[in-house]
Amino acid sequence: MGQHAAPRRTGVGTRTGAVLLGALYGLACGLLDHGAGAAAGRALTVGVVAGLVVAVVALVVGRRFRVLPRLPRAVVAAACAGAGAAFLVALSDGGSTGRAVLTGVLLALAVGTATLTLTAPPRRR
Numbered sequence: 001m002g003q004h005a006a007p008r009r010t011g012v013g014t015r016t017g018a019v020l021l022g023a024l025y026g027l028a029c030g031l032l033d034h035g036a037g038a039a040a041g042r043a044l045t046v047g048v049v050a051g052l053v054v055a056v057v058a059l060v061v062g063r064r065f066r067v068l069p070r071l072p073r074a075v076v077a078a079a080c081a082g083a084g085a086a087f088l089v090a091l092s093d094g095g096s097t098g099r100a101v102l103t104g105v106l107l108a109l110a111v112g113t114a115t116l117t118l119t120a121p122p123r124r125r
Helices: 014-035 040-064 070-092 097-118
Strands: none
Touching (some): 014 040, 070 097
8 A cells, every 4th residue: 555656747758849849840732832733742851850750859859958057948949940941932933032041030030039038047146
């Protein structure tokens, strides 16, 4: 009667989240590339490669994100969100670089500002 079961973690693990994010991002990339007029083989290759890259980056960033100080955490979140969105926009409209860069920069500013604002500042001792 003195032994109790260890509490279960209810959240998604870092590896599982990275794999799911990579799979969904790769699927979106492949579909957007194919919808823009690319051949099926190219769309499949773009989707698989983009999904693998996103999964690896999410795994590396996910393991170290919580220990980063406030400002580098905001920069990393902004860079990942902006780059991901810019690549999707570039795939969707067939190579409009200006629109993709503008979308990426605006989203990066929004995510960086939100991350910097919503994370708690360090406590003074």
